[in-house]
Amino acid sequence: VNEKLQGYIDGTLAANERREVEAAAASDPAVRAELQGLQAYRAAIRAAGRGEAVPEEALSRRLREAAAAGRDCSKRPWWAIAAPVALAALMIFGWLTLTADPMRLNQTRTAAILEGPTPEQASVWVRQRTGMPAPTVEVPAAHLVSSRYGRGWACYDFEVGGHTYFLYMSEDHEPLRHGEEQDGFFVGPRGIGWIEGQLALYLRGGDPESRREFAETLRGALKTPVNSEL
Amino acid sequence: MPMIGRKGSFESKVRSELPVLYRVARRLCGCPTEAEDLVGQTLMKACRGWDGFDGRFLRSWLIQILRREFYDRRRQANAAPLVLDLEEIDLVDDGDWSAVDWKLAAERILDELDRLPEEYRLAVQLCDVEEMSYEEAAEAMEVPIGTVRSRLYRGRAQLRQRLSAFVAEEEVS
Helix, strand or coil: CHHHHHHHHHCCCCHHHHHHHHHHHHHCHHHHHHHHHHHHHHHHHHHHHHCCCCCHHHHHHHHHHHHHHHHHHHHCCHHHHHHHHHHHHHHHHHHHHHHCCCCCCCCCCCCEEEECCCHHHHHHHHHHHHCCCCCEECCCCCEEEEEEEECCEEEEEEEECCEEEEEEEECCCHHHHHCEEECCEEECCCEEEEEECCEEEEEEECCHHHHHHHHHHHHHHEECCCCCCC | CCEEHHHEEHHHHHHCCHHHHHHHHHHHHCCHHHHHHHHHHHHHHHHHCHHHCCCCCHHHHHHHHHHHHHHHHHHHCCCCCCCECCCCCCCCCCCCHHHCCCCCCHHHHHHHHHHCCHHHHHHHHHHHHCCCCHHHHHHHHCCCHHHHHHHHHHHHHHHHHHHHHHHHHHHHC
């Protein structure tokens, strides 16, 4: 009923549904009171939200500044705009090439973040959202800050003794092969990875020594979900 | 720059959207100075991107730029993360809209609105305060229409619960 009433005040119901709500409100005092409550809510929140002071003068100045900056930009010859852009692009490309991580699993932007989950919640959430058999990771000394995912990857963010670590996971094992193999780990300049069942796991953050130590702890603490289809 | 066919000049078209942009920025930042600055930066970016704007839903397009700018800033400041996805939280809606005294001071209503999780707060601000359609809000928030509907529904329910509790406390005291 509540959903219908909200649809009614939002104007999203079809004509016959609107008539149903109106008939229910006319015959049932409880429905009528609820509808009136919702309408009063809409009026109150609109009045409160729109009643806030707006610094019109300052915003007009900002708009003039933005428009003037745009005009300046359009007056310049094309090469005066293109040259700095090309130079910046070249520098970024150079920097990315020099600092590229050959084992990087995270290739796409973050789609969603879950803050402060328990290890169990993080695992269930990633599994539900990505279909990956994300493990549960319980390490008493490590605080699980958040879990994240994007297309084809997920990540748990940990804080351990002042260091931040990022445990990436993906079903694509290939990037790990760029690392040097050492005792079942793939070690690169920026991270350390290993394969756990279907997943490639890749730990970044901290310094190489503490990272290796934490990777070993993690590897022993992973609990792969029994049923990954939720 | 821009005198662009049916879209008109940037300055004349965007002027009427300034109060909306500021109010949305205010809901996101909480602080008036920061909100003004966020709107300023949004306008700069919007002006630069005016040629690429498709002429549809100007308000949604501007709010989209504002949101992205806000999240970029927050990410740079290393504060909270990009998007807090709260879809898993179950909300039992057993409330009663008529139980709230809507003559409550506007300040109290806005305080409670500001305490809502960010995505719910934005849905309520766009749909209930600014009266944007689900479609426009979806465009501004870059989510499907169904997500706007559920965030709005949950945001309203939380708001009502909190304000009902406040009214009850007031009555007791």
